[in-house]
Amino acid sequence: QVQLLESGGGVVQAGxxxxxxxxxxxxxxxxLAMAWFRxxxxxxxxxxxxxxxxxxxxxxxxxxxxxxTIARDNDxxxxxxxxxxxxxxxxxxxxxxxxxxxxxxxGSSRSYDNWGxxxxxxxxx
Numbered sequence: 001q002v003q004l005l006e007s008g009g010g011v012v013q014a015g016x017x018x019x020x021x022x023x024x025x026x027x028x029x030x031x032l033a034m035a036w037f038r039x040x041x042x043x044x045x046x047x048x049x050x051x052x053x054x055x056x057x058x059x060x061x062x063x064x065x066x067x068x069t070i071a072r073d074n075d076x077x078x079x080x081x082x083x084x085x086x087x088x089x090x091x092x093x094x095x096x097x098x099x100x101x102x103x104x105x106x107g108s109s110r111s112y113d114n115w116g117x118x119x120x121x122x123x124x125x
Contacts, residue, residue: 002026002114004096009119016123017084022096022116024077031074033099033106035059036081038092038121047107048094049081059105063089086123093118 003025012018020036035050049070050059058070064083072079079096097112106112 002098004098004114004116006094006096006116006119009094009121011122011124012086014086014088014123014125016086017082018086018121020081020083020094020096020119020121022079024079024098026077029074029077030100033102033104033111034072034079035097035099035106035112036070036079037095037097037109038090039095039118040089040092043092045095045109047109050105050107051079052105053103057105059107061107083121088123088125090121090123092121094121 005023008020031053036048037045038048039045051070051072055072067085069082095118096116098114099111100113102111
């Protein structure tokens with residue numbers, strides 16, 4: 001059973017940066033696709049960014065392209081997302097997700113089987 005723990009959330013002002021981390025507790029860590037999703041109040045969950053099993057391929061939602069980056073360290077069983085030039089519309093609960101089967105950087109929630117509990121990111125204007 002994989003447990004994912006997000007950290008790094010908080011309250012920032014528009015234009016600021018924030019770095020989210022996701023740590024996987026998995027005895028035998030299997031390098032498969034990982035991703036970040038988010039859900040704003042009253043809205044459906046949406047994909048933000050994803051990274052392939054070795055980090056070579058990445059996916060970004062149009063709304064965060066050129067502002068967010070994603071990286072992973074399989075040896076440390078971690079994934080990070082650097083969020084720059086934050087906007088109020090980035091306010092949401094952010095979830096870390098890991099696939100059990102997919103290697104590619106997928107933006108579909110159906111590709112992911114394990115999810116963290118989520119962490120709040122609030123961007124004030």
